[in-house]
Amino acid sequence: MSRPARITIDLDALRHNHRVLRRLHGGRLLAVLKADAYGHGAEACARALAEADGFAVAFGDEAMALRAAGVRAPLLVLEGVFSVAELHAAVRESWSIVVHHEAQLTMIEGCALPSGGLDVWLKLDSGMHRCGFGPDAFRAAHARLMATGKVSSITLMSHFARADESDSAFTAQQISRFDSAAAGLPGPRSLANSAGVLSWPAARRDWARCGIALYGAGAEPQAGLRPVMRVCSEVIAIREIAAGEPLGYGGRFVAARPTRVGLVAFGYADGYPRSAPDGTPVAVDGHRVPLAGRVSMDMLTVDLTALPSAREGSEVELWGRDVPVGDVAARAGTIAYELLCNAKRAPKRHVGW
The missing domain is CATH 3.20.20.10 (Alanine racemase)
Known part of the structure; x- marks a missing residue:
């Protein structure tokens, strides 16, 4: 697969x-x-x-x-x-x-x-x-x-x-x-x-x-303009971490309560900004949830505690219709141009011919 x-x-x-x-x-x-x-x-x-x-x-x-x-x-x-x-x-x-x-x-x-x-x-x-x-x-x-x-x-x-x-x-x-x-x-x-x-x-x-x-x-x-690029992946694993436990490189995110964490197959090598802070919006099955922890090369993690319906295989939109690329860029201290140009590793599919 x-x-x-x-x-x-x-x-x-x-x-x-x-x-x-x-x-x-x-x-x-x-x-x-x-x-x-x-x-x-x-x-x-x-x-x-x-x-x-x-x-x-x-x-x-x-x-x-x-x-x-x-x-x-x-x-x-x-x-x-x-x-x-x-x-x-x-x-x-x-x-x-x-x-x-x-x-x-x-x-x-x-x-x-x-x-x-x-x-x-x-x-x-x-x-x-x-x-x-x-x-x-x-x-x-x-x-x-x-x-x-x-x-x-x-x-x-x-x-x-x-x-x-x-x-x-x-x-x-x-x-x-x-x-x-x-x-x-x-x-x-x-x-x-x-x-x-x-x-x-x-x-x-x-x-x-x-x-x-x-x-x-x-x-x-x-x-009246529409986003042309939609960048997606899936939740590939879910785990629970206890209150007070750190998550990801450098332990930047520390759980304030028992936290349900979703692991997403997308990282900075795919074009997602490593500088994105905790709380940057990500859409899971059409619902916004916060980024939690530092973005890795191939993966990132999100807080699914408020979305109990999320499961392994849930669709994740990094930017597109539900999360404007400009919102992600602003949180990461950059501009939409940079994110669009850096989205190179994941396969592209052109629709609407």
């Missing part, structure tokens, strides 16, 4: 989320499939989203994998290219590429490319200060790209640092800086990431780039 840990990817929920975000944004939308579609399976998600305006990935190898799988939709490479060979691949495979620093710009200027062979997204640093050109350099970069004769079109873009903070004025400042720097320049605009689409109407321009919201993770239930 195989180990009961499993991951289900609901492609109907993915398509639903895509339609919700596309409708909310109003313009065109790139579905972000980087990091294997945030752990959901990039090729399967791309096939499921045949209606998408296009996809975005992090780097060239991810783009190559999708092209090799037969995905012919528009592809944007968010980190841009790292070499002349990748620049030629972008032309050959019809990728759009982000240009966000001087070395990429000079590579294009110095490389022999066909006339009008490149589609470029030019990135402004509007305040995040991670990558992108400053306002004056941004306008100069636009002129230099056009002067090469190698560029068919330029989309103007930036990236938000704090769009998920609705009480922060920083996103409004970034929008204003972008509009000022891009004033008078031709070409489509792209500002909104997931949080921008959900919370900042002023950011909804020609193109959106949606990642985490597409997968229904984080704090988006109010937008």
